[in-house]
Amino acid sequence: MNQLALASSEEEYSPDDEGMRWPSASKLWLSEKCGYSFTTLTKWPDDPPGPAAKFGIAAGRCAELYVLGKEYSVANVAKENDILDRLEDLTNCDSDFRHILDCDQFEWRVPECFMAVHVETLDVRRADSHRDKRKGETLIGPDLVFKDLNGALWVRDWKCARKSDSHWTQEKAGAFAAQRLFGADECVLELVYWSKSGPLRLKETLDGFDLETIQAWFSQHMKRLPMMTEPTPGAHCHDGWCGARAICEAAPPAPRRYTKRKVA
Ligand code: SF4
16 A cells, blocks of 8 residues: 555645546556646647557457457457567467466456546446546556456456556556445455566455555545646656656656667
């Protein structure tokens, strides 16, 4: 729970979400550091996914197709995502997914579990896709949610990038949304980092108290966000992949590691 300190704003919140770009789970960590790019004050430029993001999308697609029991070709997934130059990596990654998924013992499981969370009421509904978002909602979509045979809820994401605190914030948001949607007394978070040397699996178990604390943090953070009207630059501008970093005058120069191709 150390990454998620409770926000403590005493300011009055006016529930006006016109134009707010409520952060999805992957941007929550960034939005804690700087909320400026999520307010009405900025307009993001079109920023197509880079090579690392494309690899992550392709890898997640392979896992989804495998869970759904569909026939697929890794080469086709690589082609669709324009990463044919990394076909060998994707093939190895796919075989790691299959091994991990084959070890699961589950009552049910949902790949690409999109959940739309209303930022004020905290109502959660199943969404059809990452575009299925209504006014006042944000989207949280773990790669896989499943209930094991002991009744514990699991939220798992695969990552093809280097480790980051932002991934745990994302997982915890996934846990609170999944718990509200499916119900459970505890939730196991699992991050699986893929690299050429094989998967690294990191786990954390949350009890009911932890889940309530995350929910309170989420609610208070969303109330505070519209008031974060000044840019607050830092390493997070690039580490958190701020959508406004190319146009924000406060953004520091990109570190060298972001100007070179990332290796999964
Ligand atoms: S680039 Fe940095 S300072 Fe500017 S809006 Fe994004 S996070 Fe904030």
